[in-house]
Amino acid sequence: MTALDQKLGPSALAERRYKIGIIIFILAFAVWLLIPLAAALQVSPSRIAALSGAIFIANKVLLVTCVVVMGKEGFQKLKALALKGIFPVEVGPTRYTIGLIMFCLPLVSAMFEPYVEQFWPDLASDLWLKVLSDLMLIASFFVLGGEFWNKVQALFIRTAKVVDVGNMDFPNGSSSTPAR
Secondary structure (H helix, E strand, O other), X not given: OOHHHHHHOHHHHHHHHHHHHHHHHHHHHHHHHHHHHHHHOOOOHHHHHHHHHHHHHHHHHHHXXXXXXXXXXXXXXXXXXXXXXXXXXXOOHHHHHXXXXXXXXXXXXXXXXXXXXXXXXOXXXXXXXXXXXXXXXXXXXXXXXXXXXXHHHHOOOXXXXXXXXXXXXXXXXOEOOOOO
């Protein structure tokens, strides 16, 4: 053990690493403010372009350094703090339905596209429609939440079983479903 480990203890050391990681995280995004500052100081466009490239690389290095300093637990804590209001822990029925529509619509349209192409040949040439469909499929995973990804992953595990925890009764007589 180092002298710092002996003075602080494991939890205080983890808290200190978390705070240093937050400082590095903020710094990773604050360096982008150098670009408008350089433009305000009338730096040549070629130097601003070089600065932008250097900042892009420095941003990635700082973000990786942030994760290394914080550790897995600290990064999970930061991620939960940053995404707390954006992504709720549990996906509600309305959001789940919208996500399923967003997931299924691109798949169904891709399945029927060769047949529709026979009747409307001009429809297949719209690249923007295909890009929009792909973006909708990707966005559906974010709308459906992490538990949906576990369901998709279970499709590829031969021994996976379906367990509906929404209808399970617990040993103490309570149910996970609300009383009506």
